[in-house]
Amino acid sequence: MAGRRLSQNQARRVRALHRRHEDESRREDAGTLRAGVVIARFGRQVEVEDAQAPGVLHRCHIRSNIDSLVAGDRVAWESGDDAHGVVVARHARTSELLRPDMHGTPRAAAANLDQIVIVIAPEPPPHANLLDRYLAAAEDAGLHALVLLNKTDLISDRAPFDALLAPYHAIGYTVLHATAHAARGLAELEAALTGHTTAFVGQSGVGKSSLIAALLPHETLRIGELSQAVTKGRHTTTAARLYHLPAGGELIDSPGIREFSLVHFEPVRVARGFVEFRPWLGTCRFRDCRHRDEPGCALREAVVRGEVSQSRYASYLQIIGDPSS
Ligand SMILES: Nc1nc2c(ncn2[C@@H]2O[C@H](COP(=O)(O)OP(=O)(O)O)[C@@H](O)[C@H]2O)c(=O)[nH]1
Ligand SMILES: [Mg+2]
Ligand SMILES: [Zn+2]
16 A cells, blocks of 8 residues: 555544554553453443453443454453443454354354354254254364263163264264253363363254353353343344353353354365365365265265265255255
């Protein structure tokens, strides 16, 4: 942009920005700016936890130059004129949990997490394809992913669940079992969560909020209220919330995060999200192989030999939008 002249309007805006920046630096020097983490978003406000006073929450307005603010965001904020504070800056995110908005555009639903727990249950019944979408999206976002079978108290015949989950264990994923109601399996779950910032994802009704309530009995979780208040298209009810774990680490719960999935990704990007496909990627006859019906497809040959699961391959085809799958 060297040599480009700014319009008078632009120049005025730049000067205003500089003034504001100086303003902020001066306030930071004066110690009025504080560090915090976003606990939850409510429409055009956020609840911010003061980094200096864990557990102390402040309702804050959001400075209009901040494009997006979600649970887990690290921010700089200060006291405002009224009872509310003001978030003046957001730190760069290390990761984002994306979900499509009403136009299908991916938007951050939570920030700065490092793993997801994909919760499935006998009720509502699990779909391998949905599980694969979550896993591929997690791989794409650079998030560690675990699979958790909840409501084991409702299971009399384990065989179909073992059959569903064995392939995931075989390709390296941790598979946990738990019962939110009887508090069974929670010790293993807690151990897997300690020291991490984790979001629970999965279909509505699998027990994500119940698990969080079982892990954090002292927190007041309005589980029923949350599940019932979800109305499609109403942003206020789909906000994520961040909780601290007693042994260290954070949990993020959100009714809306169940929609976390891959949105319009290129086949090459989807394929990389299937960890067991990776040894074959780049070894097909055609460099731009989409692994559908191309001759000399190394991945399809691996499926035929039984080295890659047919079900996972079918999920891949469905995600990339193959009409024959
Ligand atoms: N039997 C049984 N029911 C559970 C368990 N966990 C949750 N539920 C029930 O499943 C329903 C949905 O739970 P909820 O936590 O709101 O699911 P979410 O939509 O994934 O957050 C509620 O009626 C819970 O009481 C469990 O381990 N066993
Ligand atoms: Mg819930
Ligand atoms: Zn191929």
